[in-house]
Amino acid sequence: MKVADRIIQEQLSQDxxxxxxxxxxxxxxxxxxxxxxxxxxxxxxxxxxxxxVVVNFAQNLTIHGYLILFDFFILYKSYIVMRKHPxxxxxxILVYSNRLVWGIVDLKWSGGVWDNESAxxxxxxxxxxxxxxxxxxxxxxxxxxxxxxxxxFSSGSHLLPFQSLSHQLLKENVLRTVVILTATxxxxxxxxxxxxxxxxxxxxxxxxxxxxxIVLMNLELYCEFSVV
Numbered sequence: 359m360k361v362a363d364r365i366i367q368e369q370l371s372q373d374x375x376x377x378x379x380x381x382x383x384x385x386x387x388x389x390x391x392x393x394x395x396x397x398x399x400x401x402x403x404x405x406x407x408x409x410x411v412v413v414n415f416a417q418n419l420t421i422h423g424y425l426i427l428f429d430f431f432i433l434y435k436s437y438i439v440m441r442k443h444p445x446x447x448x449x450x451i452l453v454y455s456n457r458l459v460w461g462i463v464d465l466k467w468s469g470g471v472w473d474n475e476s477a478x479x480x481x482x483x484x485x486x487x488x489x490x491x492x493x494x495x496x497x498x499x500x501x502x503x504x505x506x507x508x509x510x511f512s513s514g515s516h517l518l519p520f521q522s523l524s525h526q527l528l529k530e531n532v533l534r535t536v537v538i539l540t541a542t543x544x545x546x547x548x549x550x551x552x553x554x555x556x557x558x559x560x561x562x563x564x565x566x567x568x569x570x571x572i573v574l575m576n577l578e579l580y581c582e583f584s585v586v
Contacts (some may be wrong), residue, residue: 387431388575394424395572410479414470421568422461422491428575429457429498432535436505446505455502457494463487492537492546499539506535534574541567 398420401413433450438445467484545567548560 383434384431387427387434391424391427391575392572394420394427394429395568398424398568399408401541410470410472414479414481415465417444417470418465418468420466425495425571426457426461428538429454429495429502431575432502432538433498433505436502436509436535439509440505441509446501449501450505453494453497457491457498460487460494464491489546489550494540495542496539496546499542501517503535503539534577538574541570 397415400419401417424519433454437446437450464484464487467487468482470479470481473480474476545563548563
C-alpha cells in the first residue's frame with residue numbers, strides 16, 4: 359500500500375465515523391467564514407448617507423475577516439498534510455502575519471465616502487494597501503500551494519487511481535490553492551493598474567474572486583472524506 363493511502367487509512371481506522379464529520383476547528387472556521395460572508399452581503403444593501411463611512415468600514419472588515427480565515431484554512435490544511443513540519447509552520451506564520459498587518463493598514467486607510475452628486479457611497483481604496491494585501495494573499499496562497507503539492511507528490515498520491523482516498527489531497531488542497539493563487543494574482547495586477555483601469559472592472563473581478571473564494575472554501579462540505 360502506498361504511503362499516502364496508509365496514512366489516511368490509519369487516520370480513518372482511529373475513528374470509524376471520520377468520513378462523515380470534520381474536526382471541530384474546521385467546523386468553527388467554516389461557520390465563521392460563512393457568517394462573515396453572509397454579513398458582508400447584508401451590509402451591501404445598508405449603505406445610506408448617514409452611515410456610509412461606518413457601513414463601508416464594517417463591510418471592509420468582514421471582507422478581510424473571511425479572506426483571512428480562508429488564508430488560515432489553506433495554510434492549516436497544508437500544514438497537516440505536510441505532517442506538521444516545523445519549517446513549514448514557521449514559513450506559514452511569517453506569511454500569515456504579513457497578511458494580518460496589511461489587512462489592518464487597509465482598514466485604516468481605505469473606506470467609504472458619500473458622493474452628493476451621484477447620491478451614492480463610493481469606496482476609496484488606498485492604493486498601497488490594496489497592492490500589498492493582494493501580494494500578501496499571493497504569498498499565503500503560494501505557501502499553501504507549495505505545501506499541498508509537495509505533500510501530494512512526496513507521498514506518491516499522484517501514482518494512485520483517481521478515485522483513491524489520496525486524491526482528496528488533490529481535490530481539497532492542490533486544486534483549491536492553485537485556483538485561488540491564479541485569481542489573486544490577477545487581482546493584484548488590477549490593483550496596480552487602478553489609475554488607468556475602469557473601476558467597474560476592478561470591483562466586478564473582486565466580486566468574482568469573493569464568490570470563487572466562498573465556493574472553494576465550502577468545497578470542504580462536499581468532500582466525502584477529510585484528510586485532517
